[in-house]
Amino acid sequence: MKADLDRLMLDRELDAFVVTGGEEFNTARYYLSNGANITHGSIFKVRDKPPLLVCNRMELEEAAKSGLDVMTDVELGYYDRLKEAESDGLQATVLHWADVFKRLGLEAGRVGLYGTWQVNRTIALYQLLCAELKSYEFVTEAKANLIEAAMLTKDAEEIRRLKSVARRTNEVMEIAWNFIAELCAEGEFLLDEDERRVTIGAVKDLVRRELMARGLEDTNMIFAQGRDAGFPHSRGEAEMPLQIGQAIVFDLFPRELGGGYHHDMTRTWCIGYAPPEVQKAYDTVMEAFDISVEAFGINKPTHLAQEAAQDHFEAAGHRTTRSDPRAMDGYIHTLGHGVGIDIHEAPSISHLNQDDVFQIGNVLTIEPGLYYPERGYGVRIEDLFVVEEGGELVSLTPFRKDLVIPLSGDE
Amino acid sequence: MKADLDRLMLDRELDAFVVTGGEEFNTARYYLSNGANITHGSIFKVRDKPPLLVCNRMELEEAAKSGLDVMTDVELGYYDRLKEAESDGLQATVLHWADVFKRLGLEAGRVGLYGTWQVNRTIALYQLLCAELKSYEFVTEAKANLIEAAMLTKDAEEIRRLKSVARRTNEVMEIAWNFIAELCAEGEFLLDEDERRVTIGAVKDLVRRELMARGLEDTNMIFAQGRDAGFPHSRGEAEMPLQIGQAIVFDLFPRELGGGYHHDMTRTWCIGYAPPEVQKAYDTVMEAFDISVEAFGINKPTHLAQEAAQDHFEAAGHRTTRSDPRAMDGYIHTLGHGVGIDIHEAPSISHLNQDDVFQIGNVLTIEPGLYYPERGYGVRIEDLFVVEEGGELVSLTPFRKDLVIPLSGDE
Numbered sequence: 001m002k003a004d005l006d007r008l009m010l011d012r013e014l015d016a017f018v019v020t021g022g023e024e025f026n027t028a029r030y031y032l033s034n035g036a037n038i039t040h041g042s043i044f045k046v047r048d049k050p051p052l053l054v055c056n057r058m059e060l061e062e063a064a065k066s067g068l069d070v071m072t073d074v075e076l077g078y079y080d081r082l083k084e085a086e087s088d089g090l091q092a093t094v095l096h097w098a099d100v101f102k103r104l105g106l107e108a109g110r111v112g113l114y115g116t117w118q119v120n121r122t123i124a125l126y127q128l129l130c131a132e133l134k135s136y137e138f139v140t141e142a143k144a145n146l147i148e149a150a151m152l153t154k155d156a157e158e159i160r161r162l163k164s165v166a167r168r169t170n171e172v173m174e175i176a177w178n179f180i181a182e183l184c185a186e187g188e189f190l191l192d193e194d195e196r197r198v199t200i201g202a203v204k205d206l207v208r209r210e211l212m213a214r215g216l217e218d219t220n221m222i223f224a225q226g227r228d229a230g231f232p233h234s235r236g237e238a239e240m241p242l243q244i245g246q247a248i249v250f251d252l253f254p255r256e257l258g259g260g261y262h263h264d265m266t267r268t269w270c271i272g273y274a275p276p277e278v279q280k281a282y283d284t285v286m287e288a289f290d291i292s293v294e295a296f297g298i299n300k301p302t303h304l305a306q307e308a309a310q311d312h313f314e315a316a317g318h319r320t321t322r323s324d325p326r327a328m329d330g331y332i333h334t335l336g337h338g339v340g341i342d343i344h345e346a347p348s349i350s351h352l353n354q355d356d357v358f359q360i361g362n363v364l365t366i367e368p369g370l371y372y373p374e375r376g377y378g379v380r381i382e383d384l385f386v387v388e389e390g391g392e393l394v395s396l397t398p399f400r401k402d403l404v405i406p407l408s409g410d411e
Numbered sequence: 412m413k414a415d416l417d418r419l420m421l422d423r424e425l426d427a428f429v430v431t432g433g434e435e436f437n438t439a440r441y442y443l444s445n446g447a448n449i450t451h452g453s454i455f456k457v458r459d460k461p462p463l464l465v466c467n468r469m470e471l472e473e474a475a476k477s478g479l480d481v482m483t484d485v486e487l488g489y490y491d492r493l494k495e496a497e498s499d500g501l502q503a504t505v506l507h508w509a510d511v512f513k514r515l516g517l518e519a520g521r522v523g524l525y526g527t528w529q530v531n532r533t534i535a536l537y538q539l540l541c542a543e544l545k546s547y548e549f550v551t552e553a554k555a556n557l558i559e560a561a562m563l564t565k566d567a568e569e570i571r572r573l574k575s576v577a578r579r580t581n582e583v584m585e586i587a588w589n590f591i592a593e594l595c596a597e598g599e600f601l602l603d604e605d606e607r608r609v610t611i612g613a614v615k616d617l618v619r620r621e622l623m624a625r626g627l628e629d630t631n632m633i634f635a636q637g638r639d640a641g642f643p644h645s646r647g648e649a650e651m652p653l654q655i656g657q658a659i660v661f662d663l664f665p666r667e668l669g670g671g672y673h674h675d676m677t678r679t680w681c682i683g684y685a686p687p688e689v690q691k692a693y694d695t696v697m698e699a700f701d702i703s704v705e706a707f708g709i710n711k712p713t714h715l716a717q718e719a720a721q722d723h724f725e726a727a728g729h730r731t732t733r734s735d736p737r738a739m740d741g742y743i744h745t746l747g748h749g750v751g752i753d754i755h756e757a758p759s760i761s762h763l764n765q766d767d768v769f770q771i772g773n774v775l776t777i778e779p780g781l782y783y784p785e786r787g788y789g790v791r792i793e794d795l796f797v798v799e800e801g802g803e804l805v806s807l808t809p810f811r812k813d814l815v816i817p818l819s820g821d822e
Contacts, residue, residue: 124551140535325490
């Protein structure tokens with residue numbers, strides 16, 4: 001968590017770091033600026049000193065809401081440097097950073113670089129920093145970097161927000177269930193009050209509206225039916241009408257409006273009835289889910305949970321990416337991942353990750369699945385969990401795990 | 412536009428380029444993949460050959476919608492390379508890229524790198540590429556890069572989408588106007604049907620809902636009243652009640668749902684009446700707007716339009732960032748910018764930019780403003796324009812430019 005930053009910097013022998021970027025959503029900047037609503041600005045932090053947020057003059061008011069020390073680029077002489085650099089923004093930035101480092105008492109040292117930015121511009125800046133600021137060493141980290149390591153465990157305020165987003169997301173999932181349950185079947189299709197076929201697009205529109213009414217925003221949900229459900233990341237076709245007896249993978253992972261903390265949950269539904277093969281796959285996935293939760297333990301390597309799920313799937317006759325790294329069907333993804341400001345954070349629960357262990361403060365998904373596009377279905381079940389202070393793994397996703405949505409209109 | 416890519420590559424002596432990144436919204440990937448709904452995957456393009464989209468196996472179905480040549484990382488042996496690299500993802504990526512380059516017939520050459528990614532990971536990848544793939548030169552561009560240069564002019568399909576987003580955004584602006592016009596004043600506040608004070612948050616909620624109903628999403632609109640309006644990028648306080656006679660800067664810049672093309676427009680409103688000082692500033696800004704539009708000309712440097720606006724503001728006694736680069740009030744930003752998949756694209760209309768000229772296919776804003784937070788107001792007027800085939804500058808923002816919203820409830 002954020003309180004660990006100085007310690008993590010010491011572990012990594014970092015004297016300072018800079019978080020920078022452009023107008024892209026910038027996870028590290030959001031995290032360190034406590035969600036300040038800014039689209040420019042860099043954060044400079046020297047170890048054991050408070051961070052300084054350097055903002056554009058136009059964003060001073062929003063930057064101040066970060067609670068950090070804030071100065072504008074104007075105050076720090078950026079525009080003088082820009083003139084000196086004959087309007088070459090990159091050159092001016094490097095001179096400006098040197099000014100900021102000196103102001104913060106950093107004359108030399110190892111400096112980490114974080115944030116989100118255009119690839120081309122990042123490399124150009126890095127080249128110029130190395131060429132011009134020779135008393136500093138600009139360092140990278142191959143695996144989990146400093147910011148990711150801090151974000152790996154959530155503090156009490158982050159968990160409060162994650163629980164709030166979880167509660168609201170579960171409400172919306174229930175609204176979608178109820179909406180479908182009240183439809184009437186005509187042949188294989190579902191009709192609304194006006195006797196029109198209900199499409200995936202109509203369900204997604206409802207879900208987006210209900211999320212927004214709760215201060216959340218969709219970040220491209222998956223509502224994929226039949227063959228599409230067999231591709232883990234097919235989003236589903238808006239024009240496709242809902243059909244009875246088809247597997248629907250509904251993966252909902254909204255975040256706080258305008259950027260912020262996520263929830264992440266998946267249910268697999270069959271409207272009206274489930275074909276036996278889908279029911280069997282569903283039961284296998286539910287068993288894998290329970291086995292994975294059982295495999296959890298504080299300080300236990302996360303890959304053991306993935307391998308427990310893989311053991312189960314393989315014993316049931318399914319391919320996995322462990323038994324066949326090139327597998328295109330069966331169980332072909334990781335068991336789970338951390339969730340926070342990013343939808344995919346550390347830890348990773350993968351047989352290829354030998355480094356991560358379960359820790360107090362982790363907020364992570366468990367989401368086994370089976371995918372058979374050529375047989376016209378896929379199944380995934382996903383809850384989000386928090387590892388509580390006492391070391392218990394607690395689900396934030398209480399919504400029912402029923403495969404079949406019975407049609408009340410048929411009763 | 413996209414059709415210019417091979418020519419622009421030749422100009423820049425690029426033999427190939429790669430667009431890469433993580434799960435962040437990736438403008439270059441969206442652009443080149445024709446909006447494919449993918450969160451992983453890189454695009455490889457050798458000059459004068461079609462691009463190849465290399466996707467994650469889970470996203471094959473979505474990637475195929477790009478219309479590009481698509482291969483999965485599985486097919487291309489990424490997982491074999493991952494094993495070879497002992498699960499070091501970065502090392503595996505570099506080996507994998509070498510495989511892809513060879514498959515595309517690129518044995519050596521100058522390679523541009525684009526996309527959006529984490530800063531730290533970008534630099535680590537760049538270092539490894541330089542160290543391991545010595546027959547290639549990985550190059551950066553200081554100013555407008557290849558992708559930005561292509562995006563500088565929009566093709567017919569892009570302009571069709573931009574016009575559609577414009578039409579819908581203007582509709583929503585009108586709905587907001589009408590909503591406010593129908594309120595009743597009680598003292599300095601505005602009351603809704605339930606006689607509750609209407610807040611900025613209520614207006615924003617309405618706007619977000621109406622955008623969504625039209626397939627658009629808000630990207631953090633500005634609705635800033637009074638002193639907040641005096642800071643160009645203050646978003647406005649949700650809890651603040653609307654007040655009569657206060658300047659409100661309403662800058663609305665939504666995009667197609669899930670990422671896509673934007674509109675960008677600003678109106679300044681005073682509910683009920685305008686104080687004389689705000690009216691005077693408004694008139695000055697409107698004059699600057701008209702002067703800026705007059706300054707437009709095909710192949711004319713864009714900075715001349717900014718300087719025409721600055722001449723006008725300075726003559727009227729206002730500071731500008733030309734007369735004082737450190738100015739914190741007056742006219743303190745650029746005159747405009749291109750708009751597309753990103754809200755701020757090339758060209759830039761700035762006195763500090765001597766490179767850009769107006770071209771057919773540009774889609775750009777003109778948005779002069781005046782900011783006096785200590786006097787409790789700010790004013791900005793912004794239309795989005797397209798430079799049509801015949802060279803005319805045509806506004807996509809027909810919505811009325813009236814300062815005062817008369818209260819019909821008072822009539």
